[in-house]
Amino acid sequence: MDETSQKIIDAAMELIKEKGYVATTTKDIAGRANINECTIFRKFKGKKEIVLTGMEQEKWRGNISPAIFQNITWQLQPDLEMFMRNYLDRITPDFVKLSIGLRAPQIYQDTRPQILKIPKVFLETLIQYFEKMHEMGKLPLLDYECLAMTVFSSTFGFTFLKASFDDQLTTVRQEEYIKNSVSLFVKGIEQR
Structure with a gap:
């Protein structure tokens, strides 16, 4: 990928994170990338191709895979904390904003499979963990x-509310949230 194409992708993804897919224009992308708008069309067919190319890059996708959940101790409390922490370290409020911006009806059919991979991997890996436990x-x-x-x-x-409201809704920090919510969850299971 050449430098100009990468600047276009980065500008587009940042703008979509800030204001959504529909509101982001190629003129906006050109301005953010500090290039002429016609350069975009020399590199890409249009906005949709820019976005789909960006979603193939690790920096613009959630990068959730079973491999990030392999540091298992087979103790419920620390393992569930690890699952949550590893997810939240990758699916940040910024990523959630981008994901929301990529759900516009004009592109969602194309972005949905990539977006859906994130919760599927988390759920499938966690179900396998519970079965093994x-x-x-x-x-x-x-x-x-x-x-x-x-x-x-x-x-x-947690990450959706942080993306939506930052600290205006709650000042509970990520690590505190992880420890307390997992503790409540484990106590609930133990009481069954």
Whole structure:
């Protein structure tokens, strides 16, 4: 990828994060990239191609894979903290804003598969973890998909609210949230 193309992609993705796909124009992208608008069309067919090319780059996608959840101790509290922490370290409020901007009806059919990979990997990996914990006799037989959805919803909810309201809604810090929410979750399982 040449430097100009990368500047175009970076400008487009930043603008979409700030104001959404629909409101971002090629003129805006050119201005942010400090290039002439016609240069965009020499490098890309249009805004949609810029975005889809950007989503292929690690810096513009969530980069969630089972490999980031491999530091397992087989102890519920520290493992769930690790799951949440590793997710939140990658799916930042800035990434959530970009993801929201990429859900415009004009492009969502194309961006949806890439966006959907993030929660799917988290959920599938967590379900497998719960199943293995059960096999090891460390968890009772429960609805592991429901447990995984609870952990995911709590994790995503935190970053979504931070993306939406920063510290205006709550001043609870990420690490405090992780420890306290996992502690409550583990206590709930233990009481079953």
